Amino acid sequence: DVQLQASGGGLVQAGGSVRLSCTASGFTLDNYGIGWFRQAPGKEREGVSCISFSDGYTYYVDSVKGRFTISSDSARNTVYLQMSNLKPEDTAVYYCAADTWGNIRMSMFMGGWEDLKVRGQGTQVTVSS
Numbered sequence: 001d002v003q004l005q006a007s008g009g010g011l012v013q014a015g016g017s018v019r020l021s022c023t024a025s026g027f028t029l030d031n032y033g034i035g036w037f038r039q040a041p042g043k044e045r046e047g048v049s050c051i052s053f054s055d056g057y058t059y060y061v062d063s064v065k066g067r068f069t070i071s072s073d074s075a076r077n078t079v080y081l082q083m084s085n086l087k088p089e090d091t092a093v094y095y096c097a098a099d100t101w102g103n104i105r106m107s108m109f110m111g112g113w114e115d116l117k118v119r120g121q122g123t124q125v126t127v128s129s
Helices: 101-110
Strands: 003-007 010-013 018-025 033-039 046-052 058-060 068-073 078-083 092-099 123-128
Touching: 003 092, 018 033, 018 092, 018 123, 033 078, 033 101, 046 068, 046 078, 046 101, 058 068, 092 101
Parallel strands: 010 123
Antiparallel strands: 003 018, 018 078, 033 046, 033 092, 046 058, 068 078, 092 123
């Protein structure tokens, strides 16, 4: 069964940090692009960051540049999102998805979550002020 499992969310104070994990099962993340997305209450889902698992290329949306870091671990078949200097506006359910690097990269600003090849369940991140 092909799955992505996002984990690591929780409640954190503004200025704090949290690390999210996206672990694949039933398939290897080699040759995939993996993206992190988030959806705040009352808002549309938006792209946050993505990584090419085999090449290490990364992309960040402007709102998280310098605060979030995406990385990969081939031994654990996992992608991480280290989030630092968190702000209340980062509060959202965070999701991960896998597809080709081109499709994931495009989804960061074009949307199309429903068309991505493998989509995981979300993990809640709440940032208190």
